[in-house]
Amino acid sequence: MNKTLLFGTIIAFVFTTGAATLAQAELDGAALLEQRCSVCHPSARPKAAKKSPEQWASTVTRMQGKGAKISEEERKVLLDHLSKTYKP
Ligand code: HEC
DSSP states (O other): OHHHHHHHHHHHHHHHHHHHHHHHHOOOOHHHHHHHHSSSSSHHHHOOOOOOHHHHHHHHHHHHTTOOOOHHHHHHHHHHHHHHHHHO
């Protein structure tokens, strides 16, 4: 293997590993909660709440109405995390 090829292989490896880690972080409910739900109030605010899945869905809809930025995909992951972790 010549040097250029070896270098290219290393770069490609670092790049794909980095991208995979990022994609995973994006779809981690706990990370989403820390990143997206601590913009206007501390993330301690949602963490102090205990709600049913339906209540979490309407709370997150309300937060989106206030300006919380989450995609449809992230919303699903976040709701799943909230409903399982912060339940009555
Ligand atoms: C654009 C600002 C903003 C963002 C981003 C935001 N919130 Fe809020 N949140 C508020 C405001 C303002 C209040 C207090 C007024 C109210 O309850 O409507 C609040 C209150 C709350 C409450 C307490 C009231 C209740 O219904 O139990 C919870 C829980 C909550 N937020 C959860 C979240 C979650 C989960 C996220 C992430 C998806 C989030 N918030 C992101 C603005 C925001």
